[in-house]
Amino acid sequence: xxxxxxxxxxxxxxxxxxxxxxxxxxxxxxxxxxxxxxxxxxxxxxxxxxxxxxxxxxxxxxxxxxxxxxxxxxxxxxxxxxxxxxxxxxxxxxxxxxxxxxxxxxxxxxxxxxxxxxxxxxxxxxxxxxxxxxxxxxxxxxxxxxxxxxxxxxxxxxxxxxxxxxxxxxxxxxxxxxxxxxxxxxxxxxxxxxxxxxxxxxxxxxxxxxxxxxxxxxxxxxxxxxxxxxxxxxxxxxxxxx
Ligand code: UDP
Numbered sequence: 001x002x003x004x005x006x007x008x009x010x011x012x013x014x015x016x017x018x019x020x021x022x023x024x025x026x027x028x029x030x031x032x033x034x035x036x037x038x039x040x041x042x043x044x045x046x047x048x049x050x051x052x053x054x055x056x057x058x059x060x061x062x063x064x065x066x067x068x069x070x071x072x073x074x075x076x077x078x079x080x081x082x083x084x085x086x087x088x089x090x091x092x093x094x095x096x097x098x099x100x101x102x103x104x105x106x107x108x109x110x111x112x113x114x115x116x117x118x119x120x121x122x123x124x125x126x127x128x129x130x131x132x133x134x135x136x137x138x139x140x141x142x143x144x145x146x147x148x149x150x151x152x153x154x155x156x157x158x159x160x161x162x163x164x165x166x167x168x169x170x171x172x173x174x175x176x177x178x179x180x181x182x183x184x185x186x187x188x189x190x191x192x193x194x195x196x197x198x199x200x201x202x203x204x205x206x207x208x209x210x211x212x213x214x215x216x217x218x219x220x221x222x223x224x225x226x227x228x229x230x231x232x233x234x235x236x237x238x239x240x241x242x
Contacts, residue, residue: 006232010160012051012127013231014135015042016150017165019060019088021221028060030091039095041227042132046101050231051127053157054134055150056092058084064142078142082109085146089136090115102131108140108149120156127157147201151208162214163230164201165221170238171200187239190216209240216240 021038024031046052061084067077089105093115096103104126105115116122118135126133138149147164154162171193174182188196190210194203200218209216219230219237229235 006048006228006234008045008048008050008231009233010050010231012053012157012159013161013163014053014055014150014154014157014159015045015163015165015227016055016057016147017088017092017221018057018146019084020057020167021165022056022088022091023060030060030088035091035095037224038221038227039092039099039101041225042092043096043099043101044225044228045231046130046132048228048231051130052132053123053127053153053159054089054092054132055138055146055153056085056088056134056136057138057146058082058088060084061087075142078144079109082137082140082142085138086111086114086136089134092134096132096134102129103134104131105134105136108135108137123153123157144204145202147205148208151201151205151212151214154214155208155212159214162209162216163227164216164218165226166200166218167220167222169220169222169236171198171218171240175199184236185238187241190240190242193240206240210242213242215242 024034058081062080064078064081068074086107093103093105106118107115108118110117123133138146170184172182172184176182194206217237
């Protein structure tokens, strides 16, 4: 148990979870222990009184660009990718509900028989009721990523920060898994992130966050309380600021 005080730095955030974060040690799909751990972390974060919108990726099932490489036309492959994000959103919704935390999956790709269609008003309503809003389908358009979806939702839902969960504890000068000399940035501006062409998020996502002056916190999802800690400024992270 972490006995240190946890005061959240932001009131309303969008948490970007990649599909990869949900696959645990598996090569694809969902790992139930990892899903439960992340749901527990989201539940604890919501318990701090923070309004949380989760934008979830789908790379653990399908990415449009990979489908295109295999000969599926890109727009159609991206539709398959967007459907993959809905699977993850439903899994997170259920994992949160099992913990007693109210949650609603909303999809930018309308499929009302499985979850609510996304609308800004509905998402804001759920957030105001203390429900975790799990936003599927990215932007609802092909040729985008869920990182851009996270920046878009962050802007339209007036979020105070975008919490970008990754496999490493921040943004490094080079890939720390390949270059032992790589060092972590404590902070960076959006302009610098764009100029350095950092792989951590796509340029469209950085540009949207810059335009709307939303900070991006890049942190590792590996620890059991990663989101809660990042929200209260504990643990390692890189913050991208205007
Ligand atoms: N996607 C899309 N439009 C969007 C968001 C996502 O077409 O606005 C598709 C795209 O094919 C993408 C896939 O959904 O590869 C899964 O999203 P992403 O690659 O961002 O997932 P992550 O890497 O975060 O798991």
